[in-house]
Amino acid sequence: MKQKYRMITTLRQRGHRITPQREMIIQAMMHQRRHLTAEAIFALVRDQSEAINLATVYRTLDFLVREGLINRTDLGDGSFIYTTADHGSHLHLVCSNCQQITEASYEMLASLQHELSCQYGFQAHLHHLAITGLCEHCREEQGVSS
């Protein structure tokens, strides 16, 4: 319940204000340490206090992304998830059938990143890329083919 999160100290050091709303949002994110949608974060915080507004959640998430403390990842269908930046880089595998998200090692992208840089001069931002497909479970269940 105290300010045991470095993220809060960091923000304070940078001269930003720590409001109860920001504190609750950060707390919810750090506690879950997962891929959360804005709506999910709102629900989590709402759960512990009425003093929160969805607009504030969006503004705060946007703010934290700008501060580089959290990441925003496009899930591939136009929706987004947020993850704590210190959570490390991950490759999100989104199942188009059951919507479940698996986290794969970021290392898988190393060679791709290198190739894109060499062949196209393109500096890919892959910190939190999401790839759509069929997870192991649904793959077995759905089709035998492929």
Place this chain on the structure above:
Amino acid sequence: MKQKYRMITTLRQRGHRITPQREMIIQAMMHQRRHLTAEAIFALVRDQSEAINLATVYRTLDFLVREGLINRTDLGDGSFIYTTADHGSHLHLVCSNCQQITEASYEMLASLQHELSCQYGFQAHLHHLAITGLCEHCREEQGVSS
């Protein structure tokens, strides 16, 4: 101007109706052979005829995707582009600075796809993946660091 597109024949064979609207949308897509947004397709068609409605464009694009004749790719910011399926699979490199889209060879993804399948049992759908980053031009212009 009155070209015969295989796509139209295919649809007819499958028992679907060919309306002037569908014809115009298909024509616009085949003629451009590019990554187009729904809005862009609407503008192109609107340009040659008033007899088109944005809702129809969305419905038709959705229909063509379901029929497997075109692809829809998430650009990474919640917006989408459509490409003709016979255009082949491509890796879209979206510059977060200048918004320009470069198409990279699909082969770059082969090993990634293989690895994901082996290590996670995940069958990735990468036909039209989009990756965000900095293009060669903006990379040079923007920062020396990288």
Place this chain on the structure above:
DNA sequence: GTGTATGCAAATTATTTGCAATCGA
């Protein structure tokens, strides 16, 4: 003729914004 496809306008969903009130440093 029959049922699919379209137009139009209203609904939806997710997110953003204006502005007055509030509150942290």
Place this chain on the structure above:
DNA sequence: TCGATTGCAAATAATTTGCATACAC
């Protein structure tokens, strides 16, 4: 104190839907 931050409600943006009409086959 005083400007950064919030709440609220209204504004957006992109896409979808209901329903009556139009038209492809």
